[in-house]
Amino acid sequence: MTVPLLSVKNLSVSFKTRSGTVKVLDDVSFSLGKGEVLGIVGESGSGKSVLSYALMGLLDENAEIKADAIEFGGIDLAGPNSPLASIRGRELSMIFQSPRTALNPIMKAGRQIEDVLRRHGAVTRSNARAAAIAALEKVRIPDPERRYNAYPFELSGGMCQRVMIAMALSCSPSLLIADEPTTGLDVTTQAVVMDLMRDLVRETRMSSILITHDLALAGEYCDRIVVMHAGHMVEMAPANELRAHFAHPYTKGLFAATPTAHTELEDLSSIPGSLPDLTRDLPSCRFLHRCDRRQPDCETGHVALAPLGNDHSVRCRHPL
Numbered sequence: 079m080t081v082p083l084l085s086v087k088n089l090s091v092s093f094k095t096r097s098g099t100v101k102v103l104d105d106v107s108f109s110l111g112k113g114e115v116l117g118i119v120g121e122s123g124s125g126k127s128v129l130s131y132a133l134m135g136l137l138d139e140n141a142e143i144k145a146d147a148i149e150f151g152g153i154d155l156a157g158p159n160s161p162l163a164s165i166r167g168r169e170l171s172m173i174f175q176s177p178r179t180a181l182n183p184i185m186k187a188g189r190q191i192e193d194v195l196r197r198h199g200a201v202t203r204s205n206a207r208a209a210a211i212a213a214l215e216k217v218r219i220p221d222p223e224r225r226y227n228a229y230p231f232e233l234s235g236g237m238c239q240r241v242m243i244a245m246a247l248s249c250s251p252s253l254l255i256a257d258e259p260t261t262g263l264d265v266t267t268q269a270v271v272m273d274l275m276r277d278l279v280r281e282t283r284m285s286s287i288l289i290t291h292d293l294a295l296a297g298e299y300c301d302r303i304v305v306m307h308a309g310h311m312v313e314m315a316p317a318n319e320l321r322a323h324f325a326h327p328y329t330k331g332l333f334a335a336t337p338t339a340h341t342e343l344e345d346l347s348s349i350p351g352s353l354p355d356l357t358r359d360l361p362s363c364r365f366l367h368r369c370d371r372r373q374p375d376c377e378t379g380h381v382a383l384a385p386l387g388n389d390h391s392v393r394c395r396h397p398l
């Protein structure tokens with residue numbers, strides 16, 4: 079990889095709650111190249127959304143964030159003088175789950191795009207409407223002039239997500255984070271939305287992070303995949319390499335639980351056990367109690383993410 083657009087080193091996030099400190103992310107480090115699409119995959123509760131909110135600076139006030147570095151385009155986002163608030167939405171943009179709830183229900187779709195463009199000084203009052211219509215056209219919304227005047231309740235779920243994409247891309251960001259962008263959409267619309275995002279990302283050479291629980295979706299649309307379990311990165315590899323040579327027992331379990339065009343229902347298996355309680359003292363390997371390859375030495379010392387070769391790394395003392 080040439081100079082990365084984003085470089086995250088030793089990021090950890092915990093939340094202070096009444097029932098104790100929830101240690102959600104620990105020792106998260108990765109880089110993202112220009113034009114690269116990185117998938118972050120893991121089951122519900124593994125910390126994917128917290129990671130994206132941490133990068134966007136959108137975590138709740140009870141969050142405590144520590145990082146050796148979060149560098150974006152050569153700018154330090156982790157330090158006390160972070161310019162994150164001023165570049166969010168312009169250089170760094172995000173698409174959230176459930177587009178219908180993310181949009182303002184009482185504002186016309188086109189006006190919501192105009193608002194984003196004007197907030198970031200990308201247009202003047204007189205050309206804002208034309209720019210918003212052009213943004214709707216870019217995300218292939220038919221009859222964009224008419225759709226400009228539609229309220230979210232008048233649009234289908236897929237159409238609302240396209241409006242969200244139009245808003246996110248309207249200021250030509252360098253990095254797009256898409257958090258489960260197709261949740262709640264039917265499979266056909268899911269494919270249309272994903273293909274649209276892929277085309278736009280390629281056209282603009284924008285970097286993107288796709289957050290999903292769906293390993294097959296990540297395999298299809300991402301260059302590289304990070305597998306997360308209970309706030310740890312347990313494996314990271316190029317998508318093809320991961321599919322052919324997964325090394326962490328959790329990744330193996332995720333593949334076995336992921337349907338493909340050729341799997342029968344009885345071929346699918348679930349991963350035993352559940353995520354550990356993140357308020358307790360945690361072992362260095364947070365997968366320990368669910369793992370059928372566990373050995374006595376897995377319980378001692380620090381298990382770090384270690385290189386396996388081919389841009390592939392794994393956090394496991396006894397990889398496959």
Ligand SMILES: Nc1ncnc2c1ncn2[C@@H]1O[C@H](COP(=O)(O)OP(=O)(O)OP(=O)(O)O)[C@@H](O)[C@H]1O
Binds near residue numbers: 123
């Ligand atoms: N504000 C908060 N206070 C306390 N705990 C939180 C807070 N926000 C998130 N968490 C906890 O962080 C953990 C990770 O949550 P997160 O939403 O990142 O998971 P996820 O992998 O994105 O799951 P999903 O796919 O369901 O969205 C969960 O245990 C969650 O309860």
